[in-house]
Amino acid sequence: MNNIPKFYKTSLTDIESIVKSAKKGSLTTLCNSAGNRPIYMLRYGKDNAFNRTANLSSALGGKDKSCFADKSAPDYIPTLCLVGCIHGGEFEGTAALLNLINVIENGCDLAEDSFDDLKALADKVNLIIIPCINPDGRSHVPFDSFVGKTFNDLRYYNQGTWADGTLCGWPECKKRHPIKQYVDYLGGYFNDDGVNLMHDDFFGKKALETQALFDVCERFAPDFTVLLHGGTNCKNHIIGPAYASLEIKERVADFEQQLKQNCEENGLNLYTPNVNFDYGENANPPTSFNLPSALTHLCGEPCVTYESNQGLTDAPIGVGSDYQEIYNHHLILFKTLMQYLLNKR
Ligand SMILES: [Zn+2]
Numbered sequence: 001m002n003n004i005p006k007f008y009k010t011s012l013t014d015i016e017s018i019v020k021s022a023k024k025g026s027l028t029t030l031c032n033s034a035g036n037r038p039i040y041m042l043r044y045g046k047d048n049a050f051n052r053t054a055n056l057s058s059a060l061g062g063k064d065k066s067c068f069a070d071k072s073a074p075d076y077i078p079t080l081c082l083v084g085c086i087h088g089g090e091f092e093g094t095a096a097l098l099n100l101i102n103v104i105e106n107g108c109d110l111a112e113d114s115f116d117d118l119k120a121l122a123d124k125v126n127l128i129i130i131p132c133i134n135p136d137g138r139s140h141v142p143f144d145s146f147v148g149k150t151f152n153d154l155r156y157y158n159q160g161t162w163a164d165g166t167l168c169g170w171p172e173c174k175k176r177h178p179i180k181q182y183v184d185y186l187g188g189y190f191n192d193d194g195v196n197l198m199h200d201d202f203f204g205k206k207a208l209e210t211q212a213l214f215d216v217c218e219r220f221a222p223d224f225t226v227l228l229h230g231g232t233n234c235k236n237h238i239i240g241p242a243y244a245s246l247e248i249k250e251r252v253a254d255f256e257q258q259l260k261q262n263c264e265e266n267g268l269n270l271y272t273p274n275v276n277f278d279y280g281e282n283a284n285p286p287t288s289f290n291l292p293s294a295l296t297h298l299c300g301e302p303c304v305t306y307e308s309n310q311g312l313t314d315a316p317i318g319v320g321s322d323y324q325e326i327y328n329h330h331l332i333l334f335k336t337l338m339q340y341l342l343n344k345r
Pocket residue numbers: 086087090229230
């Protein structure tokens with residue numbers, strides 16, 4: 001195994017010990033996963049009074065979004081929700097979240113570098129941090145980093161193998177759902193029941209993990225929610241919710257431009273696919289109504305996927321980033337999100 005830097009902690013044990021040692025944040029166990037593993041949420045800041053009298057659908061039906069969440073108070077504090085490890089083999093964001101927690105708690109990251117500007121921003125917003133929403137999936141990957149691993153390692157451990165031992169791969173792994181009865185090795189994509197949270201049955205009976213995330217998004221109506229993923233050796237990018245109002249898509253594109261600028265100022269590239277608001281929702285077949293779209297419809301604010309490079313030695317597209325680049329991308333993402341929410345107030 002290659003040398004994993006101090007700032008790159010991603011195991012379930014690391015997650016648990018870091019969230020449990022938090023003193024400034026308030027820790028909640030949202031639920032236990034299908035495989036009976038705890039899912040932790042850390043919150044920083046103070047609650048906003050929404051004066052809620054209706055759910056979002058009814059509030060919009062009444063032409064008054066403030067009936068769902070009144071955000072007009074002068075002392076309103078914007079809320080950012082960051083969710084790691086939706087897919088258990090994609091924990092680049094989890095590593096960064098654990099450092100963000102350490103920066104807020106102790107003024108420095110896990111490598112003991114201080115990030116005063118990030119801390120100052122974090123102290124001004126409400127933060128909801130769920131380092132690992134899919135601990136079952138995380139447990140299906142028996143190591144702490146994909147940096148230096150091969151594309152086939154990722155396929156094996158993240159998407160798993162069919163009953164005959166062949167690699168499921170993407171996108172074929174989505175053609176069976178829940179996948180559990182079809183596989184030999186259950187990959188990190190899935191909870192122990194074989195559910196891919198990104199494609200749960202949102203209008204039917206949902207996995208406990210998905211329901212927990214729904215409840216958080218509805219209760220706190222975060223102003224921006226980011227589901228942190230890894231996308232092999234892609235250029236880092238945001239994927240906005242395909243099924244959302246034009247106003248929300250414009251906000252995602254607006255944020256994307258700010259993120260691109262901040263990345264470039266720090267010598268990093270960002271791929272920007274959201275500029276024309278076309279997510280394939282009018283194609284045939286249309287883009288899937290997936291978790292970010294569902295969450296957007298619950299809280300009325302942008303919920304997006306963030307795809308990070310995973311540092312593989314080989315992949316069909318792209319070059320693997322190193323640890324520092326993966327980490328820097330996430331820190332800039334977090335900072336830009338906080339700046340964006342504060343500037344919009
Ligand atoms: Zn993913």
